[in-house]
Amino acid sequence: MKNFQFLFVLLFALNFITTSCKKTVTVVKTVTDTVAVSSKDTTFAMDVSGWDLYSHNTLSLVSSNATTYFNTSEGIKFFAQGIRKGARLQTKSEVGFKNKTIYYKWKANNGGQFVAFVLQLKYDPTTYDATVPPIQGADFSNFSFLNPVNGSFVIQNDVWYYTRIKPVSGTDNFIVTTCINNYDNKGGTPILTSLVPVYTKSGYISLRLGDNFSATAYAVLGECKIAGE
Numbered sequence: 001m002k003n004f005q006f007l008f009v010l011l012f013a014l015n016f017i018t019t020s021c022k023k024t025v026t027v028v029k030t031v032t033d034t035v036a037v038s039s040k041d042t043t044f045a046m047d048v049s050g051w052d053l054y055s056h057n058t059l060s061l062v063s064s065n066a067t068t069y070f071n072t073s074e075g076i077k078f079f080a081q082g083i084r085k086g087a088r089l090q091t092k093s094e095v096g097f098k099n100k101t102i103y104y105k106w107k108a109n110n111g112g113q114f115v116a117f118v119l120q121l122k123y124d125p126t127t128y129d130a131t132v133p134p135i136q137g138a139d140f141s142n143f144s145f146l147n148p149v150n151g152s153f154v155i156q157n158d159v160w161y162y163t164r165i166k167p168v169s170g171t172d173n174f175i176v177t178t179c180i181n182n183y184d185n186k187g188g189t190p191i192l193t194s195l196v197p198v199y200t201k202s203g204y205i206s207l208r209l210g211d212n213f214s215a216t217a218y219a220v221l222g223e224c225k226i227a228g229e
Contacts, residue, residue, distance in 0.1 A: 037096035037202040043225040044091060044205070046075045051221075052125070053078055056086035056210045059126055075105075075222035078209075080115075086210025088129060089221060090122050097226050098201035102140075102165040103183065105223035106207060109157045110145035111214030116152060117143040119163055119176075122204040129208055137206075138198045140165055140176045149211075153178075153192045160222065162188050165196075166229065172197050 044050060053062040053069045062068045062081065069078035069089060078089045108117050119140040120129070127136040141163060144152040155161065163178040164185065174196050179188030205226075209219050 037094050039096035039098045039100050039201070039226070041100070041225075041227050042095060043227075046221065046223065047071055048076060050092050051076055052090055052092050054088045054090065054125055055081050056088055056129055056208060057081070059128065062087065072220065075220045077218055077220045080111075080209055080212045080215055080217040083213060083215050084211065085215075086116075086129075086208060086212055088120075088122070088206055088208035089219075090125065090204040090206035091224075094202055094204055095226060096202040097205075099167055099228070100226045101167065101229055102205060103223065103225045103227065104163040104165075104207065104221070105160060106163070106219060106221050107158055107160045108143075108145075108155065108209060108219040109217060111212070111216035111218070113145075113213035113217070114147065114149075115145045115209055115212040115214065115217045116149065117145075117155070117209050117219065118207065119165075120206045120208060121198060122206040123200060125204060129210065137203070138196065138200075140174070140196055141178060141192060141194060161191075162186075168195075172199050174198055 048064045048069055048071055055062055064070055067079060069076060078087055081087050104119055120137050122137045124136060142152040143155045145155065148154055161178055161180060162183045163176065164183045166175045168175060176194045176196050177184045177190055178192045179190050182188035184190050205224060207221060209217055
């Protein structure tokens with residue numbers, strides 16, 4: 001009987017030690033190199049029927065009208081939704097761009113006040129426009145008017161800019177080159193070049209303006225396409 005009691009106590013003690021020494025493991029989700037949508041050459045029509053506008057503040061869709069976004073002879077024009085209330089224009093559907101180059105032709109106007117302007121890839125339209133956590137999106141280039149903020153590049157009102165986002169073979173990196181006059185591979189003059197890692201090769205091609213101190217700030221997307229090199 002005593003031996004049985006000793007064995008019971010020993011087993012209880014071993015179980016207590018084992019249970020007490022267990023580690024709590026926190027699993028952190030990261031963006032993986034997945035391709036949810038096939039990649040193909042695409043020239044997007046500059047028509048609001050193929051694009052959505054989201055409020056930066058409420059994350060809600062905004063209907064097309066003369067104060068939100070609409071078609072012009074130059075492209076799709078979209079406005080801020082109030083002072084410090086930005087907007088994001090994005091493709092209506094998710095697109096793939098693995099081993100493809102993305103082209104943007106765009107211009108903006110600050111309405112006389114500071115405005116931030118970003119070319120981006122959006123992963124989930126229902127999340128705020130930030131890159132932390134990275135699943136929310138990836139910023140290709142950051143621009144601003146009047147003065148630089150957080151490394152942004154200062155641009156001018158109503159000047160056409162041409163941004164080409166080219167993959168670096170064998171890596172997850174993209175070379176982002178913005179020019180005036182034309183794209184860098186078409187004789188344009190480069191004003192900004194950066195290297196940006198993008199791990200998920202599909203999403204919504206987007207551009208946004210925000211942190212605007214003028215309610216009349218706007219941008220125009222004149223061209224957008226995905227093409228092989």
